[in-house]
Amino acid sequence: MNPCDSHSPTASNGLTAQSTGREVRQAARSGRLSGHTSGLAREQVQANLAILPASLAGDFLRFCQRNPKPCPLLAVSEPGQYLLDELGEDLDIRSDVPRYRVWQHGELVAEPTDLREFWRDDLVTFALGCSFSFEHGLLAAGIALRHVQQGRNVAMYRTNIATRSAGPFHGPMVVSMRPMKAADAIRAVQITARVPEVHGAPIHLGDPALIGIGNLARPDYGDAVEVLPDELPVFWACGVTPQSAIATARPAFCITHAPGHMLVTDRLNRHLGLG
Known part of the structure; x- marks a missing residue:
């Protein structure tokens, strides 16, 4: 597993600690943001991602339940669902993360900024809590x-x-x-x-x-x-733990976020007791 792309957010993308979750997602969707999200939209809950075929979703759900410290579940989608309204307005999981990782048989094969060419109708998205x-x-x-x-x-x-x-x-x-x-x-x-x-x-x-x-x-x-x-x-x-588990399991196909490149939701940190 290669180290993640560690580009820092720059002034040119217009994002700050005061940005909203939707602003960060729109920047990722438009290509203005491809770097990490640390320090951005500090009021919003950020999430790790694991996207797996439905045939593996049950096992992965149990893995998260058995390891709640590194894998705290925030949301689980239906198969093929990519608009996750429960996490944010106009949130498209295929485009709204700055950088993804695509895996085949445990090997990293791509680090795209958009998942449309990789998307399948059997994919289940797991959103996990993030230390950011x-x-x-x-x-x-x-x-x-x-x-x-x-x-x-x-x-x-x-x-x-x-x-x-x-x-x-x-x-x-x-x-x-x-x-x-x-x-x-x-x-x-x-x-x-x-x-x-x-x-x-x-x-x-x-x-x-x-x-x-x-x-x-x-x-x-x-x-x-x-x-x-x-x-x-x-x-x-850390929510990168599932990437380690996925690399060990070597599924034929799966997707994660690139470490540090999180999904920024509309949920507020103060609702978690972090006001």
Whole structure:
């Protein structure tokens, strides 16, 4: 699995932290936005995607239910449904994500910005909670997030923590990391514990080797950020975990978002308790 495209949002696309979910989706649909969505539309809930043939949807649903920390379910579509009104007005799952990944037999074969040529009537879309949503609560509490300050994608790592399998789906948990001072880390635990819909509290603080991460400077996905001497690396379960499970299951065909390139919905973070 190659690292994701980590282009930062630029002023030329007209998007900011105050943009609406629909504005971000329209920018993706028109091709103005093909980079990551970290720091954009901070009021809106962002979602990870897994799009699978209906024949595998039952097993994947059980995988999500058995692994709610990395795979918190926000919505599941009917087969072939691509207009997801429950997540947003005029939301077309085929075009409204900045970048997708298309997989065949576990191999990455394309990273398109539009899915129309790949769409099938048997595809079921799973929308999963994303840590970019809880970042709204952290920023509102005055907790600095270095990747947001630097306009980078969050750093993500494969761990040695096994997920609970369901059918062909299994594999290691993926985590996202944010460096914080100890007092901020304690506050971050308190804030994110209230929102299991977007991964909840961290799964680990401190020594990355204890969860199988050898080098913080070399994330498996996203962009590395410095951890200063007076900071702790804080790790949350990450919605890229399903991509790891899908790569292990090697389905004949499936689609995910590119890491960090999220579906921005019309749902509001404050409705999750992140006001």
